[in-house]
Amino acid sequence: MKHSIRIMAAVFLACSVTLVSAEKAYKWVDKDGKVTYQDQPPPSGAQNVEEKEIESASAAAAPGAEAAAARFPVTLYSAPDCQACDMVRDYLNKRGTPFTEKDVAQDVDNQVEMQQRVGSLTVPTITVGEKIMKGYMQSLLEGELDQAGYPSPAPEEAAETATAQ
Numbered sequence: 719m720k721h722s723i724r725i726m727a728a729v730f731l732a733c734s735v736t737l738v739s740a741e742k743a744y745k746w747v748d749k750d751g752k753v754t755y756q757d758q759p760p761p762s763g764a765q766n767v768e769e770k771e772i773e774s775a776s777a778a779a780a781p782g783a784e785a786a787a788a789r790f791p792v793t794l795y796s797a798p799d800c801q802a803c804d805m806v807r808d809y810l811n812k813r814g815t816p817f818t819e820k821d822v823a824q825d826v827d828n829q830v831e832m833q834q835r836v837g838s839l840t841v842p843t844i845t846v847g848e849k850i851m852k853g854y855m856q857s858l859l860e861g862e863l864d865q866a867g868y869p870s871p872a873p874e875e876a877a878e879t880a881t882a883q
Contacts, residue, residue: 751825753796782869787816790847790866795832797823802854803842809856813871815863 745768747753754760760767792810794817796803810817820828822839829839836843836850844851846862864870 747821750827751821752828753819753821782867783814783816786863786867786869790849790868791845792817792863792868793845794819795822795828795836795841795843795845797821797841800841805856806842806844806854806859809859813863813868815868 745753745766747765748761749763749765754764792815794803794806794810796807796819798821807819820832822828822832822841832839832843835845836852838852840852842854844854844859844862846859846866849862849866851858851862
């Protein structure tokens with residue numbers, strides 16, 4: 719009986735521990751001038767490749783995020799040297815939300831797309847499905863992501879992000 723309790727306690731402890739691992743994130747500019755962030759190395763021909771070690775409690779995308787991304791894809795329209803764009807990117811990455819980033823500073827195709835879809839060239843602009851947010855306010859973005867069905871961040875991650883602002 720004591721042996722069974724010990725085994726059950728060990729299994730419970732093993733299941734309740736969050737694993738933290740180091741992962742690599744890659745940032746690069748493709749041949750069309752689009753900035754891309756991925757957890758996979760860039761294809762050959764990518765320019766301005768940056769590789770960073772990051773700590774993560776899980777895989778890059780939060781569990782369940784794929785279903786929300788299929789219905790309500792997230793796009794960040796950004797420009798270099800945009801502090802608010804950096805804040806959006808950091809928040810989405812910490813939350814485990816998959817997104818596409820489009821640099822509108824130098825890519826004419828991205829500018830045309832953004833102008834047609836959003837009606838202006840204001841950065842950062844975030845789209846969650848058909849919803850459009852110009853500028854960055856974490857609480858608004860969080861609400862849109864929650865409404866779209868993206869998993870909420872763990873309580874410690876949410877507190878960490880809130881104190882960083």
